[in-house]
Amino acid sequence: MIRALFLTFFLALPWHVQADTQIPESQAQISLSFAPLVKQAAPAVVNIYAKRIVQARASSPFASDPFFENFFGGLAPSRPQVQNSLGSGVILSRDGYVVSNYHVVGMATDIRVVLKDRREFSAEVVLGDEASDLAILRLKDGEDLPFLTLRDSNTVEVGELALAIGNPFGVGQTVSSGIISGLARSGKITGKTRGYFMQTDAPINPGNSGGALIGMDGALIGVNTAIVTRSGGSNGIGFAIPAAMVEQFVRQARSGESQFQRPWAGMGGQTVDADLAASLGLARPGGMAITQLQEGSPFGIVGLHVGDVITSVNGLEVNSPSEMLYHMTIAGIESEINVAAVQDGIEKAYTVALIGPPDLPARNEITFDEDDILPLLRLSNVNPAVLAEFQLPILPDGVVVLDTGPIGPRIGLQRGDILREINGAEISAPRDVQRAFSKARRSVSMVVERGGQLVLLRFRL
Template sequence: MNRQNILLVASASVATALAMLAAPALGQLTQQAGQAQPTPAISGPAPELVQQQDARVVPDSQASMQQSFAPVVRRTAPAVVNVYSSVTVRRSNCPYANDPIFSRMCGNAPTQSQKVDNSLGSGVIVGADGVIVTNNHVVEGGQEFRVVLNDRREFPAELVMKDERTDLAVLRIDTNGQNLPMLDFADTKNIAIGDLVLAIGNPFGVGQTVTSGIVSALARTDVGVSDYASFIQTDASINPGNSGGALVDMQGRLIGVNSIIFSKGGGSNGIGFAIPSEMVKRVVDAAVHGGTLVRPWLGAKGDVVDSAKSAALGLDRPRGVLISQIYDGGPADKAGLQEGDVVLTVDGREVFDDRGMKFIAATKAEGETATLSIIRNKQPRTISIRMSAPPGTSKAELVQITTRNPFSGAQVAELSPALADALGLDPFQAKDGMLIYSVPGRTIARNVGFQAGDIVREINGVTIRTKKDFETAVKKAEAVPSSEWRLAIERNGQRIETSLRG
């Protein structure tokens, strides 16, 4: 075979290989409009997998290989906006301005200068009347907000709600009665790994940009950037400035809000994460209908099932969540869930850790039902749980300690599962007791060594579970001048015992 023939054969082989590699990624583009989306197979109690008909096909012609994302971009790009957040920072021109003595050296001359700091992110219009969702970290600390539409119109924006725990925020602009282009929410339960997606945003402030990729993974709960994490992972390029932008499917529906990337240098390495639209929809609905976000809970806590636990439980492989704690009187307790049960799926979706269960519960509205597939004593069962909010109030009812005792000057609050959850504490570990909410400087409590977040567990041998327990124990100790205060507090999960003189 001569050199020319060798080159022709090699070229044909490379072309064939490239076509084979491109076929799975582009196959989804040949779906017919309106065709039902396949539901990903889930692992239920039975080990047998149910085969479902998949509408995804590979290209079967040269024309299908030349299809474009342009129609999807034309439908979705107008609903993605730029979000500008600004804050006015006042700085002193005198280096001694905060010193009570040397500040006199500044004289009577003006000592304040102002500087406006701006930050840029992206947002998605999810209401034709001007409702926009973005990331909380895009608007965090901002005092004024401005939205620039795809057609370059600018509007001042009002911050309706921000939720640090989901890293979401909702803005509203006044459109003077005009309807804006918006994105509908996709049903993220039907998303499959390998689905084609587009990421739309404003990276580095260069202007609206569209990148393509696939769904790389689902239900990423170990990213650790928010309390309610179950991210969609994608290799579509996401860079600084993309935060708050849209991740859309091939039908032009919003499947997630781009939030974070894993990167050592600050640029995209093909590992980006988006908040699923089911959580986005919950936050938006709460913002539009009153501004109060109630997060239901299961009232159950579980552990990851590893290989050793899987073998002991008689499972075919490590899967599910092993229930380790049940809150008395909580939703799971009322439904009959028991310690030692293994939860395989919640509403048909596999769960692998406690955070996955927590996320799905938080996407429910209070009063809705979640269906759990479980294994109990090696037998499959199904349990329906009616969701409800954690007991107690999520807002701290603060008590200022004004009498002279070791707690003097501190603010305390009675703990409950609702307050613990709102503060990011474990509702099972911090379900009762008195929380040291704040400890101002130059107070007895600060000098004693109390810190915000400490939980008072005992005073002079009396167990403290409620506000009444705390007040009774404090009054009893105060009634004896110079009495000894034997205290037990919990700090970061560790019990600390100390003895003080009154």
């Protein structure tokens, strides 16, 4: 009887009483609606339209025949073409500093940024890095702009709610929700991008690149960068660059750096799996084993050795070389980090002073004359600064190609290649290349190291 009376009373209520809503005013209420959070954050997320000039090779009449394409395809003349890209960005300061992905704005000749309120600004890249896939732009005449604050990425936990804001497929600013699915996703995600990422299941699609991943406090926790997909659309596996890395980029951009600077480790390492843990006498897998140490490495200076296992940096777990580099990078050059490592079965603590890659020994650069076998080819000795510039693995010695000259690409030579042999003669210094070329008569056979593999290049004189 009481239940029937209550149901009758409820149904008799005016419709506007039943549908009454309120604007959330507390954190608990916000968790029930994202609307206030979106209103706060969305104005700082922008659409980016970028143009770049690329040299596109005209189609060859032999393009349909793989055999003849190998011989004649490279003879087709190249023509400049305009390539357009669409992405997103996040305003990080009132005076117009914006973060986006390098693959959106890198090498762009014209960049247009459109705010949510439809204001438009031209912009220029002040600091970009292809390996990290991050770029910092500065809006021209930008002032008193909406912006997002950065949250300490180390406070982000798996399971947290997150919102992705961007411009997927160019349909306009869009908000999608999800959670933080994983942390410390390291390695190569796409293209040349290597790093340390957060994973989210918030739907991310083409056009979201460079957009914001925000937490429930409205602060930026990451920059959406890539997805794992087979169809071209979101499958719920997206990756974002942590805000701590973005903060380091902004700091260097404001200090006037034109190239992103990473601390030098002078160290190689590998993840400790179950087999390696057993061979090292460790109780369980975990950490990064040191496999190489260059002379002068700041880690070697404090007493670390090959075979030691680094387990944490500044109290944060380390399990791979990518994680190690990430923690060093967000700390920055001229800072100190606290390192925990296992040495001979004993856990020890070290304080390591981070430095930039030294430009020693001397590069001894040479540039070939215009009438040489490979005109205007520019070479250098390998040293830590050169390795860092070309993102090369640790090499004890070698000669690196700084500039291929006009003929180099035709024979397959690439910038960043390490020359190992020419016509059977070992190459250890730039002058060795000159001597080998002077002895060449009818043909040249070159062995170069590229991406950890040896490549044979041959051409006739």
